[in-house]
Amino acid sequence: MAAQNKHLVIVDWGTTSLRATLLDSDGEILDSYESSEGIAVVAPTNAFAPTLQHILDKWREPGVVLSLYASGMIGSRNGWIEVPYVTLPADAKQLAAGVRRVEVSPGVTLTILPGAIDNAKHVFPDVMRGEETQLVGLGLDKDATAILPGTHSKWARIEGGKITKFQTFLTGELYGTLIDHSFVASIAKPAAARQDRAFARGLEAAARGPHSGGVMAKLFSARTGWLSGQLEATDIRDYLSGLVIGSEFAEAREMGWLSKGETLTLIGRPDLAQNYKLAAEAFGAQVVIGPTDAALRGCLAIARLAQGVD
Amino acid sequence: MAAQNKHLVIVDWGTTSLRATLLDSDGEILDSYESSEGIAVVAPTNAFAPTLQHILDKWREPGVVLSLYASGMIGSRNGWIEVPYVTLPADAKQLAAGVRRVEVSPGVTLTILPGAIDNAKHVFPDVMRGEETQLVGLGLDKDATAILPGTHSKWARIEGGKITKFQTFLTGELYGTLIDHSFVASIAKPAAARQDRAFARGLEAAARGPHSGGVMAKLFSARTGWLSGQLEATDIRDYLSGLVIGSEFAEAREMGWLSKGETLTLIGRPDLAQNYKLAAEAFGAQVVIGPTDAALRGCLAIARLAQGVD
Numbered sequence: 001m002a003a004q005n006k007h008l009v010i011v012d013w014g015t016t017s018l019r020a021t022l023l024d025s026d027g028e029i030l031d032s033y034e035s036s037e038g039i040a041v042v043a044p045t046n047a048f049a050p051t052l053q054h055i056l057d058k059w060r061e062p063g064v065v066l067s068l069y070a071s072g073m074i075g076s077r078n079g080w081i082e083v084p085y086v087t088l089p090a091d092a093k094q095l096a097a098g099v100r101r102v103e104v105s106p107g108v109t110l111t112i113l114p115g116a117i118d119n120a121k122h123v124f125p126d127v128m129r130g131e132e133t134q135l136v137g138l139g140l141d142k143d144a145t146a147i148l149p150g151t152h153s154k155w156a157r158i159e160g161g162k163i164t165k166f167q168t169f170l171t172g173e174l175y176g177t178l179i180d181h182s183f184v185a186s187i188a189k190p191a192a193a194r195q196d197r198a199f200a201r202g203l204e205a206a207a208r209g210p211h212s213g214g215v216m217a218k219l220f221s222a223r224t225g226w227l228s229g230q231l232e233a234t235d236i237r238d239y240l241s242g243l244v245i246g247s248e249f250a251e252a253r254e255m256g257w258l259s260k261g262e263t264l265t266l267i268g269r270p271d272l273a274q275n276y277k278l279a280a281e282a283f284g285a286q287v288v289i290g291p292t293d294a295a296l297r298g299c300l301a302i303a304r305l306a307q308g309v310d
Numbered sequence: 311m312a313a314q315n316k317h318l319v320i321v322d323w324g325t326t327s328l329r330a331t332l333l334d335s336d337g338e339i340l341d342s343y344e345s346s347e348g349i350a351v352v353a354p355t356n357a358f359a360p361t362l363q364h365i366l367d368k369w370r371e372p373g374v375v376l377s378l379y380a381s382g383m384i385g386s387r388n389g390w391i392e393v394p395y396v397t398l399p400a401d402a403k404q405l406a407a408g409v410r411r412v413e414v415s416p417g418v419t420l421t422i423l424p425g426a427i428d429n430a431k432h433v434f435p436d437v438m439r440g441e442e443t444q445l446v447g448l449g450l451d452k453d454a455t456a457i458l459p460g461t462h463s464k465w466a467r468i469e470g471g472k473i474t475k476f477q478t479f480l481t482g483e484l485y486g487t488l489i490d491h492s493f494v495a496s497i498a499k500p501a502a503a504r505q506d507r508a509f510a511r512g513l514e515a516a517a518r519g520p521h522s523g524g525v526m527a528k529l530f531s532a533r534t535g536w537l538s539g540q541l542e543a544t545d546i547r548d549y550l551s552g553l554v555i556g557s558e559f560a561e562a563r564e565m566g567w568l569s570k571g572e573t574l575t576l577i578g579r580p581d582l583a584q585n586y587k588l589a590a591e592a593f594g595a596q597v598v599i600g601p602t603d604a605a606l607r608g609c610l611a612i613a614r615l616a617q618g619v620d
Binding site: 077121122123124125126127152167168169170171173174177178180181182183205208210211212213214215216217218219220221224225227228230231244247248250251252254255256 | 387431432433434435436437462477478479480481483484487488490491492493515518520521522523524525526527528529530531534535537538540541554557558560561562564565566
């Protein structure tokens with residue numbers, strides 16, 4: 001076995017994007033590829049294999065074997081194959097034991113990582129795909145509460161080397177849906193730059209306790225603020241952004257995820273991380289920004305455990 | 311003055327609909343007209359006068375004077391003219407003192423009723439247009455807590471002959487926006503009939519206290535319920551309906567609007583009233599269904615006070 005002839009291809013394959021990275025056996029990055037070929041685009045024509053093949057064609061060389069790994073929504077019911085969720089609490093080894101393989105072409109297989117499921121204290125069992133891999137990339141060796149902002153924002157707890165529990169908030173999707181399709185669409189105007197004061201006012205409105213109402217009661221304030229002349233049309237988007245992110249924190253606080261002086265680890269896009277940092281501070285929490293390549297690191301770590309070598 | 315020659319035209323002119331009623335001086339209904347000529351349709355071409363004119367043409371007779379009154383969003387910033395809000399607490403006389411007149415044609419004026427504003431305890435002052443008129447139609451003589459379900463659902467308190475306070479919840483708009491434009495749109499399938507069990511499960515999920523999360527944390531359950539096989543694709547819409555209406559009640563409870571054994575008065579479309587009745591019962595409250603013609607009754611009462619005669 002010539003280990004130096006083995007390269008790894010790590011694919012972070014989500015709903016709206018695909019990120020593939022070529023690494024050598026030491027984990028050094030050789031090349032990368034990024035596109036909008038997420039499963040939303042690829043699934044309708046079942047074009048998973050040709051999409052991946054197209055990327056691999058550039059990376060094949062004589063004498064080099066490619067090992068292929070993917071994480072994210074590619075393993076969901078709407079993805080290539082449905083990979084069962086691993087039940088929490090779980091460590092990286094348990095996640096690695098949950099991988100499934102699918103044939104890309106004769107003799108070539110892709111290993112798809114599982115998502116994670118939390119059966120405790122939810123209306124129905126809560127699920128994630130991709131975030132558990134990012135958490136492994138952050139490292140499970142140190143106890144932490146991590147936030148992974150996004151369309152379906154996740155708060156996760158790392159304890160004793162395992163991911164122990166998590167909670168999904170619909171923050172990103174709610175914001176996007178309201179901005180584009182609610183009364184907000186007809187009154188809000190784009191601003192040249194982020195309206196920091198409006199964002200902060202949204203956070204403040206959310207931070208008041210449940211006696212002052214939750215999201216149902218407060219969303220209309222994006223209209224009443226404008227009607228009363230206290231918000232400009234160019235303020236409304238950032239006010240709403242602060243309101244929904246702040247409401248995520250307000251609910252997390254009521255659910256026991258957040259205590260004063262707590263340090264939260266943020267994993268996500270820099271712009272989102274910045275918004276969440278401001279929100280955390282408004283709720284009296286400190287923030288540590290996690291690695292931006294957590295998905296790659298996590299997939300690599302789980303891939304190695306799944307191979308059982310290296 | 312020949313009072314018998316005076317007819318009243320009462321217009322309930324909202325965002326998406328127009329309802330006009332012709333009454334004689336005794337308040338007997340002579341004719342009615344209903345269309346989708348709401349201000350959303352009429353405002354872009356400023357076609358308020360011709361739209362009303364078209365209705366009046368059918369109702370004009372020699373020797374009869376028409377007095378014209380309208381309530382609802384027609385008096386909003388996006389309507390015909392902006393009629394200032396009357397500050398709460400207010401009784402019917404104070405609402406009548408807030409009317410404004412606009413010329414329909416030479417010598418013919420339309421009297422537009424004001425909305426109401428509540429400056430207390432909100433992020434920004436809360437506003438309504440049309441619901442205050444429906445509350446007058448219900449009657450302000452008896453203390454009551456009334457719910458007016460809809461796109462922007464209102465809870466209002468009647469005390470000592472006045473409307474004292476109210477609270478808007480974005481329930482209807484949130485439901486419609488999520489059904490059409492969120493992940494729900496891609497997984498939900500229409501059901502042949504209302505899925506009562508799914509609706510009840512949505513109510514139950516919402517009724518758990520703030521420690522189990524609010525709307526931000528619970529909306530994703532419409533997906534996890536389906537993923538876990540506990541909700542059918544045909545259940546998702548009614549589950550979501552129960553969840554958002556239940557969340558309205560859960561927030562109202564935290565805000566002090568709802569105590570166990572309370573009797574709530576419902577004013578609204580029969581299908582909505584039925585949903586809200588089930589929600590109220592799930593929260594331990596009794597329900598009285600208000601008159602379906604509350605808007606007409608209220609506008610008539612305020613019109614008479616504004617005329618100062620009859």
